[in-house]
Amino acid sequence: YKTLEAVASLYASTKNPKLNEMMDKAIVVIGKSQREDGYIYTKAMIEQRKTGSNNQFQDRLSFESYNIGHLMTAGCIHYRATGKTTLLNIAKKATDYLYNFYKSASPTLARNAICPSHYMGVVEMYRTTNDPRYLELANHLIAIKGKIDDGTDDNQDRIPFLKQTKAMGHAVRANYLYAGVADLYAETGKDSLLNTLNLMWDDVNQHKMYITGGCGSLYDGTSPDGTSYNPADVQKIHQAFGRDFQLPNFTAHNETCANIGNVLWNWRMLQITGDAKYADVMELALHNSVLSGISLDGKNFLYTNPLAQSNDLPFKQRWSKDRVPYIGLSNCCPPNVVRTIAEVSDYAYSVSDKGLWFNLYGGNNLTTKLADGSKISLSEETNYPWDGNIKISVK
Amino acid sequence: YKTLEAVASLYASTKNPKLNEMMDKAIVVIGKSQREDGYIYTKAMIEQRKTGSNNQFQDRLSFESYNIGHLMTAGCIHYRATGKTTLLNIAKKATDYLYNFYKSASPTLARNAICPSHYMGVVEMYRTTNDPRYLELANHLIAIKGKIDDGTDDNQDRIPFLKQTKAMGHAVRANYLYAGVADLYAETGKDSLLNTLNLMWDDVNQHKMYITGGCGSLYDGTSPDGTSYNPADVQKIHQAFGRDFQLPNFTAHNETCANIGNVLWNWRMLQITGDAKYADVMELALHNSVLSGISLDGKNFLYTNPLAQSNDLPFKQRWSKDRVPYIGLSNCCPPNVVRTIAEVSDYAYSVSDKGLWFNLYGGNNLTTKLADGSKISLSEETNYPWDGNIKISVK
Numbered sequence: 001y002k003t004l005e006a007v008a009s010l011y012a013s014t015k016n017p018k019l020n021e022m023m024d025k026a027i028v029v030i031g032k033s034q035r036e037d038g039y040i041y042t043k044a045m046i047e048q049r050k051t052g053s054n055n056q057f058q059d060r061l062s063f064e065s066y067n068i069g070h071l072m073t074a075g076c077i078h079y080r081a082t083g084k085t086t087l088l089n090i091a092k093k094a095t096d097y098l099y100n101f102y103k104s105a106s107p108t109l110a111r112n113a114i115c116p117s118h119y120m121g122v123v124e125m126y127r128t129t130n131d132p133r134y135l136e137l138a139n140h141l142i143a144i145k146g147k148i149d150d151g152t153d154d155n156q157d158r159i160p161f162l163k164q165t166k167a168m169g170h171a172v173r174a175n176y177l178y179a180g181v182a183d184l185y186a187e188t189g190k191d192s193l194l195n196t197l198n199l200m201w202d203d204v205n206q207h208k209m210y211i212t213g214g215c216g217s218l219y220d221g222t223s224p225d226g227t228s229y230n231p232a233d234v235q236k237i238h239q240a241f242g243r244d245f246q247l248p249n250f251t252a253h254n255e256t257c258a259n260i261g262n263v264l265w266n267w268r269m270l271q272i273t274g275d276a277k278y279a280d281v282m283e284l285a286l287h288n289s290v291l292s293g294i295s296l297d298g299k300n301f302l303y304t305n306p307l308a309q310s311n312d313l314p315f316k317q318r319w320s321k322d323r324v325p326y327i328g329l330s331n332c333c334p335p336n337v338v339r340t341i342a343e344v345s346d347y348a349y350s351v352s353d354k355g356l357w358f359n360l361y362g363g364n365n366l367t368t369k370l371a372d373g374s375k376i377s378l379s380e381e382t383n384y385p386w387d388g389n390i391k392i393s394v395k
Numbered sequence: 396y397k398t399l400e401a402v403a404s405l406y407a408s409t410k411n412p413k414l415n416e417m418m419d420k421a422i423v424v425i426g427k428s429q430r431e432d433g434y435i436y437t438k439a440m441i442e443q444r445k446t447g448s449n450n451q452f453q454d455r456l457s458f459e460s461y462n463i464g465h466l467m468t469a470g471c472i473h474y475r476a477t478g479k480t481t482l483l484n485i486a487k488k489a490t491d492y493l494y495n496f497y498k499s500a501s502p503t504l505a506r507n508a509i510c511p512s513h514y515m516g517v518v519e520m521y522r523t524t525n526d527p528r529y530l531e532l533a534n535h536l537i538a539i540k541g542k543i544d545d546g547t548d549d550n551q552d553r554i555p556f557l558k559q560t561k562a563m564g565h566a567v568r569a570n571y572l573y574a575g576v577a578d579l580y581a582e583t584g585k586d587s588l589l590n591t592l593n594l595m596w597d598d599v600n601q602h603k604m605y606i607t608g609g610c611g612s613l614y615d616g617t618s619p620d621g622t623s624y625n626p627a628d629v630q631k632i633h634q635a636f637g638r639d640f641q642l643p644n645f646t647a648h649n650e651t652c653a654n655i656g657n658v659l660w661n662w663r664m665l666q667i668t669g670d671a672k673y674a675d676v677m678e679l680a681l682h683n684s685v686l687s688g689i690s691l692d693g694k695n696f697l698y699t700n701p702l703a704q705s706n707d708l709p710f711k712q713r714w715s716k717d718r719v720p721y722i723g724l725s726n727c728c729p730p731n732v733v734r735t736i737a738e739v740s741d742y743a744y745s746v747s748d749k750g751l752w753f754n755l756y757g758g759n760n761l762t763t764k765l766a767d768g769s770k771i772s773l774s775e776e777t778n779y780p781w782d783g784n785i786k787i788s789v790k
Contacts, residue, residue: 207709219621220629226614226646229713229724234615236631244709251621314602314639317621329624 001070002335004087005077009342012081020082027086034090038097041067057101057109068094069118076128088128095125099137107147114155115172115257119180120264123187138184153223154237162192167203168223170240171216175261182268194272201269205281207244213285214254214305215262217242219317250313252306256293256333259285259305260340267347270359274352279359282347286360287385293337295323301334303327361390396465397730399482400472404737407476415477422481429485433492436462452496452504463489464513471523483523490520494532502542509550510567514575515659518582533579548618549632557587562598563618565635566611570656577663589667596664600676602639608680609649609700610657612637614712645708647701651688651728654680654700655735662742665754669747674754677742681755682780688732690718696729698722756785
């Protein structure tokens with residue numbers, strides 16, 4: 001879905017008909033794989049065909065919601081780029097399935113949502129379709145996180161979200177959650193959501209984020225670490241935020257997806273508040289810990305983005321320190337960095353009642369409408385970030 | 396038992412009759428608390444009286460073996476210092492109980508031995524009584540560690556001891572295990588034991604020990620850390636050795652008992668090999684990470700011995716950074732450092748066929764016999780460690 005989203009974004013700027021054909025073919029196949037009730041997650045469905053069981057959302061560590069969430073986003077982007085509803089309709093059917101599933105699911109089942117891309121996806125579906133059930137679903141998904149008895153810090157559900165004061169656990173899960181909550185706040189204006197987001201942002205930015213915008217300092221660790229005497233309190237975490245200022249250089253995890261999550265979160269905070277500090281973090285992460293996830297020729301990828309690397313570490317970390325064409329154990333990062341780069345122009349400018357906002361600098365041509373409907377066209381010439389000279393020509 | 400051992404050691408050098416009386420009174424009380432079958436561990440026995448259940452060694456994290464192990468050592472030291480067998484007989488009865496228990500116990504029950512002081516204790520009982528069953532028991536205790544299905548790195552029993560190549564897990568448990576195995580090697584000469592001890596020693600000394608001789612860099616952590624992709628492989632560890640060179644200053648755990656364990660282990664390696672490198676580590680730890688565990692006036696104690704401390708850490712660690720009169724959560728360290736200081740003169744010299752060996756420098760008077768039976772008397776005058784001038788006068 002992330003690759004499809006990248007192709008749709010590329011099509012939006014190039015209008016290359018070959019890309020359109022590629023997408024059409026893929027969407028037909030995707031549509032055929034969807035169950036009648038809307039459920040769609042091939043990894044589980046292949047297993048279901050083998051075993052005859054129709055179980056879903058049983059495995060707390062499965063990526064069903066993550067997968068379906070990316071289908072939603074891809075469906076919306078594809079619709080926006082092509083005007084076609086083929087993928088959007090598949091996404092609608094899947095979102096309807098989730099809506100019905102979560103209506104009756106226990107909190108235990110409902111929590112089975114790691115790397116929750118679907119919070120963002122469901123809100124995007126609401127924005128695209130105006131179906132109020134989708135906003136209801138997004139509200140419910142966040143609310144239900146607070147009702148879990150044996151949650152984990154790794155999954156940000158040991159403490160109900162609105163009672164959290166520190167960023168903890170798996171950094172992709174955390175940043176995707178924060179981005180999804182920011183989307184929910186943008187549509188609902190519930191102050192309590194923004195209050196917690198502000199606490200998380202301050203904690204991440206003052207104590208836990210690398211100078212590169214990278215998030216998640218620890219490969220493996222515990223939460224809490226060093227403070228509780230009760231072993232039962234101490235949980236394992238992985239690929240996660242560490243303690244404040246616990247930011248090792250060589251063993252920094254900084255998963256490409258976590259750093260992209262940081263961009264997605266800050267982009268939403270920027271849209272909510274108009275505060276430039278969020279654009280600064282977006283730019284920081286994009287240049288320093290997202291671009292690092294892909295080679296210059298676009299063919300090789302990193303899962304982790306440490307600040308230093310060495311052939312002489314006294315242990316072999318589980319992710320390659322060198323960029324590789326395919327990351328067999330978890331191929332989430334490569335399509336994520338591809339779609340992010342394909343969409344980077346979307347983040348460059350914002351428009352509001354006050355005018356045009358420059359979020360990211362870089363050579364580009366812009367043609368758009370201001371809030372009052374008047375057209376504006378400009379070109380930006382610069383060698384940024386290699387030097388700070390920016391030449392803007394309004395046409 | 397450790398306090399009693401300290402008093403016995405103090406009595407050995409002072410012959411103060413008040414100390415003898417104190418011990419006699421305490422030993423009578425201890426004897427009264429022992430069960431008919433030899434079992435003695437008041438914490439569990441009080442519970443047993445309340446519940447009517449006779450369960451023991453059910454809780455993997457209980458300190459029964461640790462406790463009984465220290466009874467054995469105290470019994471031997473008390474006998475050596477006073478010639479009385481009152482405490483030794485209680486220790487014999489308890490060792491006999493352990494001998495019978497372990498004969499029939501499953502590996503699962505038998506593993507319930509954290510901070511295994513009893514490996515050293517049982518071998519010391521063998522040396523003191525010449526009862527061959529005790530050597531058999533010590534052999535069995537080490538062998539049974541390799542037969543556990545769901546062991547942990549924290550407890551040094553996930554990998555059978557003889558297959559271990561790196562020091563892992565809880566540093567008190569590790570160093571006490573290594574010291575006990577060194578005792579077993581000293582009595583059996585089994586090369587495989589010494590081979591593994593050498594691997595552990597090289598790993599600890601080259602990669603994991605602080606410059607102070609302190610052991611156990613992590614409050615909480617995982618083992619392995621950062622290398623396995625399978626979450627089930629990754630176990631929690633605590634108060635434990637970290638990865639190679641993972642030696643934080645402010646959050647170093649370095650429990651006083653772990654550093655004492657390092658002294659006990661190196662003392663045994665020194666006796667086995669006569670290699671001065673072991674005396675060097677003993678001295679390093681005694682001066683820098685054992686003495687640090689007690690205040691100059693002897694009234695306040697540290698559980699952890701970090702390399703730096705601050706009032707401004709962004710989290711409150713579970714152990715006080717300042718010395719306190721009583722460590723409520725786990726009062727193992729204070730009596731351990733007291734008995735170690737009371738016995739430090741025992742470590743100062745060794746005698747072998749080749750003559751007299753100086754292990755630790757410090758002002759003292761020595762009167763002893765050499766291996767050939769000839770008497771030797773000398774005095775050592777020095778300001779060591781403040782300067783390196785040592786004046787030896789043989790009388």
